[in-house]
Amino acid sequence: MPRPDAQVAVGPQRTLRLAVIATGAGLFSGLFGVGGGTVMVPLLVLWLGYGTREATGTSLGAIVLIALAAMLTQGAYGNLHVDDGLLVGVPAVGGVLAGTWLQQKVDPRAVSLLFAALMVATAITLLVP
Structure with a gap:
């Protein structure tokens, strides 16, 4: 559901x-390995006035x-470790299924606040040595 206060862009x-x-x-994906959740x-x-759920789903499709x-x-560039990627990626599918299920059960506002808190905590961790 779109945000009621959003100015929806068209054309x-x-x-x-x-x-x-x-x-x-x-750009962020190439530089840091992130892009969907942190940028999109x-x-x-x-x-664009997307609701949190719609933005998340759209982002996941683009990812x-x-x-x-x-x-x-x-x-x-020789920076790929396929075995490690599979070791991390395959179990992550279970996390995706659980997270998607949970997102549908939790109020979208709460999801937005949790996401904002995660972003702030991440920024602090990156800024403070």
């Missing part, structure tokens, strides 16, 4: 915003392509 403005969001997500979800909510491109590029 070329919407396309431009989606392109900026996608470029930022791809907040911007889809703030710039498949972003992750594939980033993986191939990092692999070309």
Whole structure:
């Protein structure tokens, strides 16, 4: 459900915003291995008026392509450890299923607040040695 207070972009403005969001997500994915949750979800909510659930689902769909491109590029530089990726990725599928189920049960506002708290905690961890 879209945010009631959001200014919904349409036409070329919407396309431009989606392109900026996608470029930022791809850039962050290539640089840091993140992009969907940290770039796409907040911007889809703030710039395009998506609800938290819709932004999360849209981001997850896009991550498949972003992750594939980033993986191939990092692999070309010799930075890919396939065994470790599988060891982390395969069990993560269970986490995805549990997290998606839980997201549908929890109030979207609570999900947004938890996400904001996670982002603040992450920023503090990165800033404080």
